[in-house]
Amino acid sequence: MARLFPHPILSVVITLVWVLLVNDISAGAAALGILLGWAIPKLTHPYWPDRPRIRRPLAVLEYVGIVLKDIAVSNIQVAYLVLFRRGDTLRSQYVTVPLDLTTAEAITALAGTITLTPGTVSADLSADGRSLLVHCLETADPAATVAQIKERYEGRLKEIFE
Amino acid sequence: MEVLIASAIGVLSAAGIYLILRQRSFPVIIGMTFLSYAVNVFLFAMGRLTVDRPPIISSGAAAYADPLPQALVLTAIVISFGMTALIVVLALRGYLETGSDRVDEGIPKLPEPAEERLTS
Amino acid sequence: MIDIACIIATAIIAVASLLTLYRLARGPGVLDRILALDTLVINTIGLIVVIGLWFRTTMYFEAALLFAMVGFVTTVALCKYLLRGNIIE
Amino acid sequence: MPTVWSNRNVTLNIVLLPILPLLAAIFPPLAIRSGRTLCAVAAAVPTVAALLILAAAAPAVYRGEIVQATYEWLPQFGLSYSIFLDGLGFFFAAMILGIGLLIIIYSRFYLSQDDPMGRFYAYLLLFQGAMVGVVVSDNILLMVVFWELTSLSSFLLIGYWRALPEGRQGARMALVVTGGGGLLLLAGLLLLGQIAGSYELTEILQRGDVIKASPLYLPMLLLVLGGAFTKSAQFPFHFWLPHAMAAPTPVSAYLHSATMVKAGVFLMARLWPALAGTEAWFLIVSMTGLITMLVGAWIALFKDDLKAILAYSTVSHLGLMTMLLGLGTPMAAVVAVFHILNHATFKAALFMSAGIVDHEAGTRDIRRLGGLLHLMPISATLALVAAGSMAGLPLLNGFLSKEMMLEEIVHTPYAGNPWIMPILATVGALLSVAYSARLAIKTYLGPVRADYPHHPHDPPVGLWLPVAVLVVPVIAIGLLPALIAGPVVERTALAVVGGQALPSYYLALWHGFTPALMMSAVAFIGGAALLMAFKPLDRLRLATPRLEAKRVFDRVLDGATGGAKALVAALHTESLPRYFATIVVAITVVGTAGFMTGSHAAGTRAHLPVNGPALVIWATLLATSLAVMVLHPNRLLTLILTSLVGLGVSIAFIQFSAPDLALTQISVEVVMTILLLLALNLLPRTTPRETGWIRRMWDGVIASVAGFGLAGLAYAVMTRDFQPISEYHLAQSKPGGGGTNVVNVILVDFRGFDTFGEIIVLCIAALAIYALLDSSLKGAAARRLASMRQGEEAADAHPLMLVVVTRVLLPLAMTVGAFIFLRGHNQPGGGFIAGLVVAIALLMQAMASGYIWTAERLRLNAHTMLGLGVLLAGLTGLGSLLFGRPFLTSTFGYVHLPVIGEFELASAMAFDTGVFFAVVGTVLLSLAQIARVEARAERKPVPQGPSDIRLVGSARAVSQPTIAHSKES
């Protein structure tokens, strides 16, 4: 099984993506989707040699939901800042987020989430991969921001990946 | 719209020509790229301009854009890509060999290695 | 109604694009320009989606997808160039 | 090759006259291995054979018949291999072959052991054949062929002693003058043929009246005379002949006295009926001859080299003959023929004698000679007789023809003045006496000296016998002219005047006390006086400025060469901007001229309304284009701006209903950007401004004018209606091509052949790039690379986040690629775009995780992909041949499978798969090569991918980086 489907999740995703692409939920489309879902991971397996272990698939959904909600809310906040505040009055600064995550995929997911959500951009990783440099557009309390990131996202990611 | 396209073609070509008249390989290459943009749009425009009528056969459509120039431009884009890639590499290798990227001076007459021209 | 929304959206996107072009022209740094180009690509994707809605066609979908991919690769390539010089090491 | 023989007087044999020596030229070089004598025999045999053929034809010729044979060569352009023999041709052919035989014998003994004799005889035979060809050609174009062959073979003969600089220069000079003359002759004879309506001499000679009446007569005459005068060394082309004397003496004797130089005289004689007798002919030819006669003789008088004296004397005598022909009267023609004969005998004898002197005494300088009569009595006697003839001593043949010449001159007024010609001719004769006497006295007479370089004595019989053979007619004709030379002269002269009756004349020793005899007497006395006054005269000559033709020639040639070099250096500067400027200006001028000379009406097609985004795009394109012109020194910025233009263009394609184009443009764009970035990394980052503002303005003007023109053209076309053939493509796309995306169906079906070519272009580009960069960088290039400015560099080559995300994107992108590929036939997409998508996805991997890491994991080598791609596309096309249909005929059908349902299979898809592979292969191969340049030069170690951050606690050693900073490790 592992040799046939080196990335089962990927296979599922590809089949899904295929169905999305052809915009056609028929047996034919599904068959071709499955075919690709098998073939493409086989082909690309060497480029992603070890599949990430997702321990709690349901937690992924929950996480996505939270992030989407945060994106919507934060966008409005950022829009407010951009529209109505003078740029140089924004209290922007860097913060360091120490990481508990150890897998590359998890760290990437966290960094991505940070960038996608309100007023924060993940700017760099420490050379050992154990802390994240985050730039905040407007923050009065850096410590709180760090705490929120760790609690709201990192904790969940830790559950999902590790 | 025709005026816009025509003037864009003119300006792209002019920029391209101006750049190919420069003294270094890099602007010449960029100039060629601009010229190829210009000629692609030109060739495309030779099928006349149409909005919202892609040449994809569907039951509802009354008319289509001229597909032939589109196919020609596609071929032209691909070919000019190949050509440009080659000339870029040529410029690069030339610069590494001679230390100069000038194109307005004589080509170096450096003797090639002796075995170069030996045959038979 | 959708048509009207599309027209308005098109106009807004046009203005947004002008803003990115302003940044592109102003700079001051090359990174500002790269960011502007990236943003312009995003705006373009929006424009393509609007055009698709306007013309009631899904034909431009791949274009949008491809623009997204291309915008990403271009930006990364430019940044990689600034970071390391050689972008494919 | 079909052969058409003329039905008149067919004689096979005479065809061989020129061919025999020409073909036989290969034998002497082969025979030389068997000895020198055999080599000479190999040269003599064909000559003798040709003489026998000639002898066989003699009775007919002397009956007054014309022996003729024709062989078709290039009938459409009037060139045929037609040969004829009449009195004139016979006379010359006999002279050429006869003297040739003597020369062959003489050369056997003359050439030294070190001289490559085989080559000598080969050249000599080539010349002999060519020369015979000139005199027996019926077709005047054929005559040019042989004419130029004589120039070529004489070039080889003059340069025979290759190590001798004089030989090389002399050979080249002779070739330039006589070969150039040949070009004039070609033009002249083409004109003559045009006027006469035929290229056959036998026809042309009948049409003298038509020819002389033609408005083209004068230019034609000048061109033909140009050929004749150069060949026969007439003033002012006389200078080459003395320099040709660098040739071995037998060559000088043969070519430069007896035969080749007479070709010009022959030509004038040959064309005499067609050209002579006009005022122009007389004024030009006779005066040229006269001047040549004087100039040659004057120079000969002061030369110290035996061969130089003979050379200039030859020039002088050629002038004499030319002058006689120029007189245009039949009697003068008779005299000319007679003198040609006489001159050939005594001058060839003299040359050979000079050779003997050189051979025996080791010098040809008459200042170091003298008294040879005592040391080598036989050859000296022979030489003295010949010299006497040259001086015009009675009882020798030279006297006779000189007398007859003077007799003719006496009656010839020039431009209304009766004195000019007689006086000048007498002066000529006087000079001739003087130099002949000087030569004879200084070489052979006087006391024996003690200081010859070698001790001279009579040479072996092989050397002097040929001289003797020639001296026999000198005396025999001199004594019994009518008996010995009468028939020959008559038959020959008849041929020269062509149909006219000859005046009554008789060849005799004594004509009574005629004006000519008086002039002769004056010449002898004057000549003697001149010799007395030689020393003061020579001083006078040396004191006055002389125009030396050779120096003028060299100056002209050096000037021409120098000028040519300067011109080429000035034009071919290898400056690309200049080349481009010329080309763009040429295009603009020609294009504008094309437009201005045609009628134009404004188009009537309705314009499309402008909308906001379009305006923004337009403004962007304009602004960017202008910005690039100003900002191009900043190369990275230029790249960004270029990408912006690419983006704008692809949006324009979307706006104007060309989704496929937009997809292609944008994906090519990104590959180009990556490529340029890769290159820019190894190139200077900025372009210095090297031009002043005037130059930039000028370039701007060129660019603007051209751009304006193109804009105008685009506008003009876009605003008019037309009916394209693409109606058919739209109609047939679905029913005939099986796809609804007409652009794709055109690409893979209607015009699949274009696409086939297009992928081959890609394939070649990749191969060329590979070849260019695959050789390792060595020496200067490697050092340059190593010393290249390394700006500040980030510590991590492969940022973690990028690595992870691209990893996820790869399978997604491949899925998208598959999608775009499969639906391409019906919706925007297709093999090309799919190939680019997949290639970009792989490039992304390489950017993120490193080239080597990526390449190692690629299942298919890029070369193989390329080969397979082209092969697949080609084989798909060839498949249709199996079904008896033309290359690339497509087929499609709908397949029904359970569960999956109905789907379409088209052969075009196999073709498109080929396209796909070719594209992926190209992009990977070429970009990877550039990426690896640095690695090749070992500028820095390649960081091992895929990520530089080593995460602790991770067990996944394979995917995780092995080292954090490979640079230092």
Place this chain on the structure above:
Amino acid sequence: MSSWIVAPIILPAMAAALLLLLRRSPNLQRQVSLAATALLCLSSIRVFMLAIEGDVLSYRLGDWPAPFGIVLVLDRLSATMVLLSGVLSSAVMLHAIRGWDEKGHHFHPLFQFQLMGINGAFLTGDVFNLFVFFEVMLIASYGLLLHGGGPRRLGAGFQYVAINLLGSTLFLFAVGIIYGVTGTLNMADLAGKVSQVAAGDAALLRTGALLLFLVFALKAALVPLHWWLPTAYAAAPAPVAALFAIMTKVGAYAIIRVFTLVFGAEGGAAAFIAAPWILPAALTTLAIGAIGVLASRVLVDLVCFAVVWSMGSLLVAVSLFDARSLTAALYYTLHSTLIGGALFLLSDLIACRRGRWRDDLEPSPVMANAAILGGLFFLAAIAMSGLPPLSGFIGKLMILDATRGSDSAGWIWSVVLATSLLVIIGFSRAGTMLFWKSEAVAGTLAPPAPARVASLAPAAVLILGTALLSLGAGPVTRHLEATAQQLVTPRSYMDAVLGGLAEAQRATEVR
């Protein structure tokens, strides 16, 4: 519809692809490439035999009717050119496999692709497809030009590529305008449509036609568009330069083809539009070429300029566009291709025997095989400079004869003859320098790589070709006359391509 017609294009293409897959075994590659070239030569003979039966044959690729699909057209002209390329390429291949092919990567695939491009350009009956084959031909030539590397080649290569890129761009502009006015790309169809172009479109049509002419003129190295040639050819590896001898002919071919068929007598507003431009340019080309020959200090430069000069001669004849002058031009094309190829091969053979002197026109000690090489060079020089009895003379004779009725005959004759003299001077100086003066130089050349007489064979074969061309001038010219006749009466071409369509068009014309 004989499938042989497509063979000269497909054969080398497939061979090249196969060669790519065989890249690991150079010996096998060499053999396959040699076999493919031989096959190509045979197939071009077959194609030639098809054409001289007299009918114009068209081959509809993809089985689409003209003008909608792409057609290949085989008439006497295209067949002759294909045969010529087959002969030349065989000789060049034989020369190349003696070592040149190992000097860099991918010589054989590039060589085969190059042949594909050349033959495609000769055979296609579609303007845009002609562009594609031009590009195939050019890019392969770029690759070949750079074969073996070195700074000189890189610099020359950049200029060559850059100038030709501009040419390609111009090609597209021209094709675009012509399509924009007539709506078609098929040459036969164009031939029918240009005469019917509305008066108001005439200016556009003329512009398009002239721009197209300039594209071809650039390829044909017509002054002032010739800049690329001397540099590029001199820098090219010898066998490549020899193969290039036919590349300039592709430009000349395209001029002959398009400006007789489409913009010829029945070209409507653009009839004979190129003629007045060709003549002065061709005369200037003659002058520049000859001056260059005189100025050259390196043999290969001299040969390059001689090639420019010969293009001038050829195009002078073309400029009159009548059957007789076209015959002359075609004959000259055959001649100058063979002799150009031979001279490039010779200059290589000479260069590789002279150690550090290479082909510089300076005296060196005597080279190996000097006698035979000298003989070959002498013959080649005779042929190139137009001296009898080889084909150069016949060609010159034909050109002079064919142009004598022209208004510009005086100019033509003067320039042709005067420049001939310059070329004679140049070649005689080069020859005496290389083969004669060397005998005066003491010392010996460092022992060269084994200089086998057999290596002279390909060059000798090409020179023999010029001799045969001269000896067989009659029959050759008969064939070329028929070829020219086909060119000046384009109906047969149009009928063959368009079939029934032409009938219909004629019917509408009558109405």
Place this chain on the structure above:
Amino acid sequence: MVIAEIAISLLILVGAFFLFVGSLGLAKLPDLMRRLHGPTKATTLGIGSMLIASMLYFWIVEGNPSIHELLITLFLFLTAPVTAQMIAKAYILHNIQEREVLTETGRPVGWATLDAAEADEHSEVTQTSSNA
């Protein structure tokens, strides 16, 4: 149906609005790190809204469910953070002043972009600490 059209229209306008905000942020904010916030966030929602509008339209109005817009969203969500980080890294690398306002990593090593100097040493430390 009307409600759907209204929703779609609104979504289109919302999308356009956020695109505008993103671009405005880019144009208006005073330094690169702040400008970075505009596009990377506003555009996600901007494009997102439009894509939802597109999905709704083809699904409800045309009756032809189109869900492939999700793919674009997925793609943008995956790539936007990477883009932002790459730009930030380049900015940090090339702006000395910016380096000074960076916070400490809290680790023995520096930020990945800059820390090249004593990497070996540090990675050893990392190794030790992880072992501990």
